């Protein structure tokens with residue numbers, strides 16, 4: 001292995017989903033967020049549609065996001081299913097983050113590229129951001145919970161009906177050991193046809 005492949009392997013294997021329980025109050029430098037966004041734009045994109053749209057919430061913006069998503073949970077949950085603890089948790093978790101990047105997928109006007117390919121392109125961009133965060137020792141975590149993929153969240157982000165919000169990328173400084181969940185050996189998931 002050469003130096004480059006060694007570095008790449010280390011970053012890929014060290015990336016972890018770092019969840020709010022590990023976050024500390026110290027902010028992630030905006031320069032790290034810019035580096036993450038810069039890496040996102042180099043993701044593969046069929047037809048160069050660049051379907052990713054990112055909405056970065058920080059400072060007071062996090063409070064706006066927390067208020068919106070908790071309200072969305074309340075408005076879209078029946079009285080018997082509503083849990084005050086979940087409502088509170090949505091806010092608490094968001095406010096623990098340093099930045100949250102909402103992950104939009106903008107549908108191409110003529111719809112020539114299939115939607116699934118546009119979703120895949122955004123996912124590639126998100127992985128670039130997660131790896132860049134790892135390289136900068138920032139914690140991050142892709143969440144599709146807390147109403148982040150709900151239709152009203154799209155509207156909140158001024159996305160249109162054909163677009164999607166694919167969730168939220170938490171970014172934060174963290175402390176503690178985040179363990180790697182077990183993975184299967186890749187041979188179990190691979191067929192070679194030669």
Ligand SMILES: Cc1cc2nc3c(=O)[nH]c(=O)nc-3n(C[C@H](O)[C@H](O)[C@H](O)COP(=O)(O)O)c2cc1C
Pocket residue numbers: 015016017018142143144145167179180181
């Ligand atoms: C598209 C996508 C959505 C995810 N949504 C959630 C989520 O809503 N809640 C959650 O706890 N983890 C979520 N995760 C993170 C996974 O739980 C995590 O990747 C998995 O546990 C493996 O841990 P690791 O990322 O540290 O390797 C999501 C991951 C992906 C790729």
